[in-house]
Amino acid sequence: MADLASPQTGTPVDPANWTCPAPIRDQPVVVMGHGGGGALSAELVHDVFAAAYGNPVLAGMGDSAVLHLGGVRLAFSTDSHVVRPLFFPGGSLGDLAVNGTVNDLAMSGARPACLSAAFVLEEGTELAVVDRVAQAMGAAAEAAGVTVVTGDTKVVESGHGDGVYVTTAGIGLVPEGVDIRPQRARPGDAVIVSGPIGLHGIAVLSVREGLEFGAEVTSDTAPLADLVAAMLDVTRDIHVLRDPTRGGLAASLNEIARASGTGVKLYERSLPVPEAVANACGFLGLDPLYVANEGRLVAFVPPAHADAVLAAMQAHPQGTGAAIVGECVAEHPGMVVVATGLGGTRVVDLPLGEQLPRIC
Numbered sequence: 393m394a395d396l397a398s399p400q401t402g403t404p405v406d407p408a409n410w411t412c413p414a415p416i417r418d419q420p421v422v423v424m425g426h427g428g429g430g431a432l433s434a435e436l437v438h439d440v441f442a443a444a445y446g447n448p449v450l451a452g453m454g455d456s457a458v459l460h461l462g463g464v465r466l467a468f469s470t471d472s473h474v475v476r477p478l479f480f481p482g483g484s485l486g487d488l489a490v491n492g493t494v495n496d497l498a499m500s501g502a503r504p505a506c507l508s509a510a511f512v513l514e515e516g517t518e519l520a521v522v523d524r525v526a527q528a529m530g531a532a533a534e535a536a537g538v539t540v541v542t543g544d545t546k547v548v549e550s551g552h553g554d555g556v557y558v559t560t561a562g563i564g565l566v567p568e569g570v571d572i573r574p575q576r577a578r579p580g581d582a583v584i585v586s587g588p589i590g591l592h593g594i595a596v597l598s599v600r601e602g603l604e605f606g607a608e609v610t611s612d613t614a615p616l617a618d619l620v621a622a623m624l625d626v627t628r629d630i631h632v633l634r635d636p637t638r639g640g641l642a643a644s645l646n647e648i649a650r651a652s653g654t655g656v657k658l659y660e661r662s663l664p665v666p667e668a669v670a671n672a673c674g675f676l677g678l679d680p681l682y683v684a685n686e687g688r689l690v691a692f693v694p695p696a697h698a699d700a701v702l703a704a705m706q707a708h709p710q711g712t713g714a715a716i717v718g719e720c721v722a723e724h725p726g727m728v729v730v731a732t733g734l735g736g737t738r739v740v741d742l743p744l745g746e747q748l749p750r751i752c
Contacts, residue, residue, distance in 0.1 A: 427750075429638025430743035434647075453651065454573050455499040455634060458566055465568075467502035469493055470561035476750045478525060478555060480599045482591075482611035485558060486528025488686060488752050491615050492637070493562040494536045498617040499633040499689065501572045501624060502564030504536065509543040509560050514553030525556055536615035538562065564617075569628045576631040577652035581720035582698035584691045586619060586705055587612070587713035589641055590669035593683035596751045597672070605672040614687030619710040623691065626700045632692035635685070637752055639743050642681040644690055645728045646742040656728040658718035658740070681730075682743050684751045692720055 425432040442450060449457050456469035471492045478485045489509065497504040509529065513522060533540050595611040597603065616635065623630060632652075636644040645656045665673075665680045673680050687710065693701045698716065705711030728740040 424749045425744055427638075428743065428747075429643050432744060433638070434742070452573055452575070453647070455496040456502065456564075458500050458502075458573075465566040467497045467500040467564045467566050468561070469496035470559065471496060472557065472559040473752060474554070474557050474750055475596065475752055476554060477596075477599055478521065480611060481595045481608055483595075483613035483686070484525065484528045485556060486525040486530075487532045487611075487613045489525075489558040489560045490529050490532035490536055490538070490540075491613050491686060492752060493560040494538060494615045494617055495635045495687075495689070497562050497564040498615075498620045499572070499635055500564075500566055501570035501620060501628075501630070501633070502566045502617075503621065504538045504562055504564040504615075504617050506539045506541045507533065507560050507562040509540050509558060511543070511545045512553060512557040512559075513545065513547045514555050515547055515550040517555045522556060525558070529558075532615070536617065567624065567628070570624065570630075572630055572633050574632050574634070574648045574651035577648050577654050577692045577720050578631060578694070579654055579720055579722040580695050581631055581692040582695055582702075582716050583645070583656060583658070583718040583720060584693060584698065584702055584705065585641065585664060585715060585717050586616070586689045586691075586711045587687075588664045588666045588669070589636070589685055589688060590665060590673065590680040590683035592637075592686040593640070593748050593751050594669050594672045596684075597676075597748050603672075605668050605675065607668045609666075609668050609672065612685055612687035614710055616687065616689050616710060619689070619705065619708045622704045622708045622711075623701050626704045627694075627697040629697060630691060630693055630701070633689055635689050637684050637686060640680070640682040640684055641690060642679070642728065642740045643743055645740070648692065649728055650726045650742075652720075653725045655721040655724040655726070656718060657721050657723075658728065658730045660730050660732045662715055662717045664713055664715050664717070678747050681740055682747050684748070686752060 426436045456467040459466045473489045475485050494504045591612040594609045634644040649656050669680055705714035729737050731737055
């Protein structure tokens with residue numbers, strides 16, 4: 393492991409001595425980083441929520457929980473959506489509210505069936521805006537093949553919200569023989585990404601900050617259940633699926649590496665980073681690996697099935713840009729590294745917070 397290099401100095405780093413230079417547990421109040429999907433989020437979940445009502449199902453820390461109820465395997469997930477602005481190139485709060493929960497269910501291999509929708513509305517918000525969000529949700533639900541079957545509405549005083557917040561929960565059916573969870577990653581697994589990364593985060597940023605990057609960047613928000621079904625038609629022995637939303641691909645891979653006790657090695661030249669995203673990240677000093685996605689998945693697939701699964705993904709509309717970007721390894725357990733185009737290797741750590749908050 394002497395080839396791991398510090399991104400600041402380029403000097404070799406021994407992983408045994410690698411530590412975070414900043415204390416992240418001494419936060420007396422909630423900060424934006426607690427919602428970023430990185431280290432602060434993980435500590436909030438572990439130290440507060442899991443400590444209060446932790447249980448074996450929650451301990452799995454998957455995108456959705458798989459439950460055995462009445463002889464049926466169900467996936468169950470819930471997600472709150474607070475994106476700002478409400479509408480952006482390629483999508484809206486309504487799309488995210490549906491696709492976010494549908495995709496969390498799909499990451500357990502489930503076929504999503506139905507959703508609930510709870511709205512928190514700020515006093516003074518135009519009803520036309522609420523209607524536009526609801527219409528987008530209805531269209532997204534139809535496209536995803538799910539039904540919104542129940543919900544709730546609350547209104548808060550002006551100045552105590554931000555227009556519209558939406559929380560969705562969903563259930564789906566998990567096929568027999570499917571066991572997809574982060575603990576199942578194994579050395580030798582191919583790491584496959586379903587398409588170009590970083591589009592959603594940059595699309596939201598461009599509208600929020602009024603920035604242009606030479607070409608319009610459109611969010612990748614989309615339902616992924618049909619893509620997952622096509623992958624499972626090849627083999628049900630898919631080890632891990634994750635949708636790399638908050639914290640981007642880096643956060644998802646770090647979570648998988650730590651849950652499974654394995655390492656992950658990526659190949660920089662294989663990463664599907666669109667030119668517009670690369671330009672935006674270069675201009676803003678961001679790393680595309682940490683930028684959020686809303687219509688992409690990362691899969692850990694046994695090597696015997698990797699090529700066939702990749703071909704099935706590339707034949708699907710949501711996976712035309714799929715690529716093998718790395719592998720699961722026995723070395724450096726719990727860590728993610730990238731083999732750079734210059735022949736070096738750098739560590740990709742779990743982000744502390746979120747480069748761009750409120751993107752979903």
